[in-house]
Amino acid sequence: MxxxxxxxxxxxxxxxxxxxxxxxxxxxxxxxxxxxxxxxxxxxxxxxxxxxxxxxxxxxxxxxxxxxxxxxxxxxxxxxxxxxxxxxxxxxxxxxxxxxxxxxxxxxxxxxxxxxxxxxxxxxxxxxxxxxxxxxxxxxxxxxxxxxxxxxxxxxxxxxxDQGYSPSFPGIAEFGGTVVHPQHWPQALDVAGKRVVVIGSGATAVTLVPALAQAGAGRVTMLQRSPTYVLPVPGVDVIGQKLKKVLPEKASYMVTRWKNVAQATLLFQASQRWPGPVRRMIRRLNARMLPEGYPVDTHFKPTYGPWDQRMCLVPDGDLFRAIKQGEASVATGTIETFDETGIRLASGEHLDADLVVTATGLxxxxxxxxxxxxxxxxxxxxxxxxxxxxxxxxxxxxxxxxxxxxxxxxxxxxxxxxxxxxxxxxxxxxxxxxxxxxxxxxxxxxxxxxxxxxxxxxxxxxxxxxxxxxxxxxxxxxxxxxxxxxxxxxxxxxxxxx
Structure with missing residues (x-):
């Protein structure tokens, strides 16, 4: 042009x-x-x-x-x-x-x-x-x-x-419910009492699942092709809050900022140099927040190393809390086809759904x-x-x-x-x-x-x-x-x- x-x-x-x-x-x-x-x-x-x-x-x-x-x-x-x-x-x-x-x-x-x-x-x-x-x-x-x-x-x-990434799903035209992409969320959409399947395992999906459960959805399932590293973090920075009380605003902000830079840098460097120990640490944190006997390795054990892809942070472990309270679940597998009432996986499992959210990326x-x-x-x-x-x-x-x-x-x-x-x-x-x-x-x-x-x-x-x-x-x-x-x-x- x-x-x-x-x-x-x-x-x-x-x-x-x-x-x-x-x-x-x-x-x-x-x-x-x-x-x-x-x-x-x-x-x-x-x-x-x-x-x-x-x-x-x-x-x-x-x-x-x-x-x-x-x-x-x-x-x-x-x-x-x-x-x-x-x-x-x-x-x-x-x-x-x-x-x-x-x-x-x-x-x-x-x-x-x-x-x-x-x-x-x-x-x-x-x-x-x-x-x-x-x-x-x-x-x-x-x-x-x-x-x-x-x-x-x-x-x-x-x-x-203008357009989020949505792969072509077999049979999606047959689905009798609603399909939305998070990038184009209808503000009038009511999720109360609905069976919701969120396709994806990235930051958007792990955010949506507990939020939809809290909004009154009947049942929320996160459907992932493969797991992602999910790391629970405190919802409030306790050290940052304490520093606010003893230091001037700009000073406390910069100290907390550099503390968090150091923590994130150390986690990334450790993930790259010692992926095995970091992987085991994250697994222990996940298992601690999930129900007794939960299949952690099925749903929260990625095939790649820590920080080979972006790690998902969840405040106060809200995703794990929703799973533990029975408000949400995770299904790991490949989609075989959509049908009128939901999604059938290659394993034969069927996920009933009124609403499907394609949190499939950008x-x-x-x-x-x-x-x-x-x-x-x-x-x-x-x-x-x-x-x-x-x-x-x-x-x-x-x-x-x-x-x-x-x-x-x-x-x-x-x-x-x-x-x-x-x-x-x-x-x-x-x-x-x-x-x-x-x-x-x-x-x-x-x-x-x-x-x-x-x-x-x-x-x-x-x-x-x-x-x-x-x-x-x-x-x-x-x-x-x-x-x-x-x-x-x-x-x-x-x-x-x-």
Whole structure:
């Protein structure tokens, strides 16, 4: 798609154009306001409201799967009591941050970025946006707008907001009940007294099952093809609460934040180095919270090592409590077919259902699906290499925010925001106009993410590559990135500044 405006188009120019008004985009804009208040910027959001994931997902019990002392911004303390907060509380936190830093007045809603073209001579991006306007007949008319900017920053997340992943299930057309995907939860859906089957075993499924039981569902079954690691954690960070009473707010927040970073890092490193002992520890925790004689190894013993995929955290073991109280159950097996009254498994077991929830995951979508070109030449993302997991080789004045897979998303988002602000300040101080990572053809390519989750594996052939050595290699280590991203030199011999 041609990103150049037609003659006569009114084009608005800003120093920085941020795509996405979710947790990452609001954090990026707030950090830009804090560090470089003289920079002009806009935030383009494809949806009618801010909040991203936390506004989109409305299924029962939606909550964070990282503790809020690390999912919260570094510069703005989380004041809630819950370690794993509900979606509404996180959305309030994002909105409060936007209001506090005046970001809300810089957001343009219902603007989907479809194309961006870099002009090397002018050293600026031209960005094409689709939006809708009311036509003379009272209907809506899809139109294009154009913006230009000196720096383009994609904070649009990593998945398709329009469509979740739903595999093709045999016989599903014969099912006489209701089928919903958590990404499109009907707000009027009444689950009281209904037999519910939740297909999936990830963070969404383990959240939904106890929430649906609490909402009065007659019986809730989590149907999984294979088990996931499920780790019970305290619902309230007791140490964090005590620190609040003896330290100033910012100090207690930072101490608790670093405590939780250390705990998460140690668990991940231990899982990678000593998977057997960690696996046994998690099994003991699970068995302790389940009924006597429960088949733990059938339903809670994954075939892969700890943290080869993202580990599911459940506050105060609510999933296990629902199972122990007889409100929920787990079925592990392969779906043979749907029929009118439910699901028949390959084992012959039949799961009766009035409602089936397909918590089967997400579809990855790089940069919101927009096309990128440099001097009118389309960029093939698969031929680019990620620099510090936030810029791409050969694409000038462009950054993106993608969080960690093994820790809180916002830990990485904060680091990216700090780096971009430092980079922009460096460009101003040196008089340079462009910054572009220059790829060394001798560096070996590796997959963009070394992560075996299904949603990643389904998309790897459409994503950029990472390299075998730094700064092209993604470490998935916050402590390491604090040193290399927050404190590392901007002019490192790899980033071309001119």
């Amino acid at each position: 041609n990103a150049q405006p037609d003659a006569g188009d009114s084009v608005q120019h800003v120093d920085v154009l941020i795509i996405g008004a979710g947790l990452s985009g609001i954090g990026a804009a707030s950090q830009l306001t804090r560090e470089l208040p003289g920079k002009s910027y806009l935030v383009l959001e494809s949806r009618p409201r801010m909040g991203g994931t936390w506004d989109l997902f409305r299924y029962p019990g939606v909550r964070s799967d990282s503790d809020m002392f690390t999912l919260g911004y570094r510069f703005k303390p989380w004041r809630g009591d819950k370690a794993l907060a509900d979606g509404a509380a996180i959305l309030d936190y994002v909105r409060e941050t936007a209001a506090e830093y005046g970001v809300d007045s810089h957001i343009r809603y219902d603007r989907r970025v479809v194309a961006a073209d870099w002009d090397s001579e002018a050293a600026r991006w031209t960005v094409t946006v689709e939006t809708e306007r009311e036509d003379v007949g009272g209907g809506s008319l899809k139109v294009r707008e154009h913006y230009t900017c000196s720096f383009l920053w994609a904070c649009s997340g990593y998945y398709d907001y 579809n990855l979508l790089a940069f919101g699906g927009m096309t990128i070109s440099v001097d009118q030449q389309p960029v093939d993302l698969t031929q680019t290499m990620a620099y510090k997991a936030m810029m791409l080789s050969g694409i000038p004045n462009f950054a993106y925010t993608i969080g960690y897979t093994n820790a809180s998303w916002t830990l990485k988002a904060d680091l990216v925001a700090e780096y971009v602000c430092r980079l922009l300040a460096h460009l101003d101080a040196t008089g340079a106009r462009t910054a572009v990572p220059v790829r060394d053809p001798e560096i070996a390519e590796e997959p963009f993410m070394d992560f075996s989750a299904g949603y990643v594996l389904r998309a790897l052939d459409r994503l950029p590559k990472q390299g075998s050595i730094e700064p092209w290699k993604l470490r998935q280590n916050y402590v390491h990135d604090v040193r290399t991203i927050r404190r590392g030199a901007i002019d490192d011999g790899v980033l071309s500044l001119r």
